[in-house]
Amino acid sequence: MASSHGRDIPESKTAAATPSSSQLSGKPPSASKEKSRLNETYQGPVAPWHKWGPYVSERSWGGVREDYSPWGTAWDFLTHDMARSKAYRWGEDGIAGICDRYQLLVFALAFWNGRDAILKERMFGLSSPEGNHGEDVKEYWFYLDNTPTHSYMRMLYKYPQEEFPYARLVAENAQRRGPEVELLDTGVFDQDRYFDIFIEYAKAGPEDICIRVEAFNRGPEPARLHLLPHLWFRNTWAWTDPPGSEPSIARATRGKNHITLVTTPTLRRFPTCNFHIRWASTTCTLPPAVKYFLRTMKPTRLAHTGPGPPIVSHTLRTHFTDMSSTESNASSTKAGRSRASITAMTWRRVTLWSCICG
Numbered sequence: 179m180a181s182s183h184g185r186d187i188p189e190s191k192t193a194a195a196t197p198s199s200s201q202l203s204g205k206p207p208s209a210s211k212e213k214s215r216l217n218e219t220y221q222g223p224v225a226p227w228h229k230w231g232p233y234v235s236e237r238s239w240g241g242v243r244e245d246y247s248p249w250g251t252a253w254d255f256l257t258h259d260m261a262r263s264k265a266y267r268w269g270e271d272g273i274a275g276i277c278d279r280y281q282l283l284v285f286a287l288a289f290w291n292g293r294d295a296i297l298k299e300r301m302f303g304l305s306s307p308e309g310n311h312g313e314d315v316k317e318y319w320f321y322l323d324n325t326p327t328h329s330y331m332r333m334l335y336k337y338p339q340e341e342f343p344y345a346r347l348v349a350e351n352a353q354r355r356g357p358e359v360e361l362l363d364t365g366v367f368d369q370d371r372y373f374d375i376f377i378e379y380a381k382a383g384p385e386d387i388c389i390r391v392e393a394f395n396r397g398p399e400p401a402r403l404h405l406l407p408h409l410w411f412r413n414t415w416a417w418t419d420p421p422g423s424e425p426s427i428a429r430a431t432r433g434k435n436h437i438t439l440v441t442t443p444t445l446r447r448f449p450t451c452n453f454h455i456r457w458a459s460t461t462c463t464l465p466p467a468v469k470y471f472l473r474t475m476k477p478t479r480l481a482h483t484g485p486g487p488p489i490v491s492h493t494l495r496t497h498f499t500d501m502s503s504t505e506s507n508a509s510s511t512k513a514g515r516s517r518a519s520i521t522a523m524t525w526r527r528v529t530l531w532s533c534i535c536g
Contacts, residue, residue, distance in 0.1 A: 215327045224279045226384035227327035234275030234284055236301040236319070237261075243268040253305035253313075258344075262296060265413045271300045272408065273319075274333045274377035276387070281412050283441060283449045287377060287391065290404040293341040297406065302344060310354045316347050316361045322376075331379040338366035339373065339401045371397040375405075385451070409439060409453050427453075 215227045238244060239261035245252035256264060261271070270277070272286025289298040303315035323332040343364045350359045366372070374394040381387050395401050415422035425448045430438040439453040 212325050212327060212329060215329060225327075227329065227381070229279050229384055230276055230381070230387060231279070231328040232275065232324070232331060233277050233279065233281055234286060235269060235271045236273065236317075237303065238266050238269050238271040239300070240305050240313075253307055257305070258300075258302055261300060265416065267413070267417060270410075270412050273298070273300065273335060276328075276331075276379060277412075278449050282414065283409070283411055283451065285389075285407070285409050285453075287335075287375075288406040288408055289335075289337050289373075289375065290406065291337065291339050291341075291373075292402045292404070293339075295341075298337060298342070299408070302342070302347075304348065304351055304358075308348055308352060309358065310351050310356075311358055314351075314358055318361065327381075328379070329381040333377045335375045335377070336367075337373045337375055337403070339371040339395075339397055339403075340366045342366070369398055371399075371401070373401070373403050409441075411441075411448065 218225070218227065220226055237258070239256050239258050240253045241256075242250075242252045244256045244266060247255040269281060270284050270286075272284065273288065275284060275286030277284040286299075291298075301315060301317045301319070303309075303317070304313060306313045318336040320334045321332075322334055323330060325331075338361075343361070343366060346364060347359060347361065361367075374396055376390075376392045376394075378390045378392075379387055380390075389407075391405060391407075393403055393405065395403070409427060411425045411427070415424050426442045427439055428442060430440045430452070437454075441449065441451050441453070
């Protein structure tokens, strides 16, 4: 064996000469808990520990699966700007999202820094015609951990405190012929003015999932952040004639620092679950109520093309809304029309706990 400096180093014989604890006891080494979960016997098409996992894309806009254009121009048919107003048919998107194996019930996070014109619900990037080197994501997120059964998952998303420069990234990259303009080049991360948002999932059982969201203000001054947990059914009912029955999500109980939601499926294939949310922070604004939105495609904003009715019922989402604000428009998630938030962080750290129970 050679060292990094090129000199030969004799192999150590100490490790080989030292017996392991299993050799001393005469017993075979025990399998890890994760390996035991992988080896569990089951009936049915899906292993229980794989029923829930990170089966949600960061972006489904601009993809060929949602393309019903006559010339196959998927990038132009469903853009990032259209994504918040139109129902997906084949697959949802979200930040740090999880869902059941068939993506019928979905959970994901959304954020708002109080400055953006829209909620941060999905990852942004340039399409192939917009980028000077083809399609290119313009966000920063990191997958930190994940086990084979998704019994533990951890992700980090970095969200600027200043207004996200959507238009600037598109305009400047369209004029460039050299290196792309990246999000870091726009200056929105100067002086560390951003949030580190950690999202963790831990399974106590195949259908008992605990979720922890921790947000850290890395900037030099207090800054406001809205955390919005979203729970919704993928729209699988509006594509037939007549449309199918819609499932529902309703509030079951509410306490001083927790809310419980219950899903009510209309068909056996829809999952049933209880969704518990608990928050803890000395510097946050707690949500006094829960708002429900059935998002629709607005005819005044998008031209109707492809299958489905002219006004397409979108995913049923749960929003935590500040009731002191003006009434929200149910056909839009435009943050400027509603101070939708579960918490507003004014200093360094805030933590949110959630739990999904099947």
